[in-house]
Structures are given as structure tokens and as C-alpha cells.
Amino acid sequence: MKMQLNTDAIDDATLALLYLTLHDNERAWKGHDWDAINRCISAASSAIQWAKRNRWPLPRKA
Template identity: 70%
Template sequence: MKNDIDKIDDAVLALLALTLHDENEYGARAWKGHDWDALGRLHDKGMIHDPVGMAKSVVLTPEGLAKCRELFDTLFTRES
């Protein structure tokens, strides 16, 4: 079987929700302790700004932040 890269990217984007901080109308920041290839693909998809640099966090775009929350709810929550 081959890895489904899009599913991996969705999981990484969803997991960024666990470390969200500094939210504003332009997006939010999240710690970037994830696979560099996945972060690069998320950047290519417009979900985060360029992850390369000295900062220990990445900036999610407004679209990326909305998708991050949606995926987190889909993948990691359940009814009480």
C-alpha cells in the first residue's frame, strides 16, 4: 500500500489545532514541530505561510485556520 499524502497533510493540519496561539483576523500561529515535508505541502496548498525560518511556529492563513478546526473536529472529537 502507498501512503495517502493528502490524508497525512489533513492530520498534520488538524494537529496544529493543539498548539494554536496568537489568533487574529489574519489567522493564527501554531508550533511547527511536525514533519517538514508535510509543512511544505501545507504551505503549497495555502494553509500556512512559509514555514522556513527561525521562528518556532508557523502562521496559518485564515483558510488554513478554518480547515484546521474543521479537520480537528472531524478526526478527533466524538459525541458526549
């Protein structure tokens, strides 16, 4: 029996670790699973496209 991975929990943990290792508000240590990072980037890209279609304000860099 093969164990199912909870990719949502893995992605949440990856985002939390990237935030915790943030340096200079721009860079983070990238020693994380690339599949998880790619899923996070894909989800963020989808959310940005949805916000643009629905005219939601997007956060701006200071």
C-alpha cells in the same frame, strides 16, 4: 512491496494538529513533518492564486 503513503491524510492530520496547538491566534507548535507542512503551504498558495484569478473574496485578518 513498498507501502504507499496517503499524503492527503497526513496533510489533513498536520493541519489539524497545527490548529489544535495554535497560540495567540498566530503561532503554532511546529514540530511536524516539514514535507507535510510544505505541501500544505503549496496547496494554500495555489488556492489563494485561484481565488484571486476568479475574484473570490479572501478572508482578512481582524
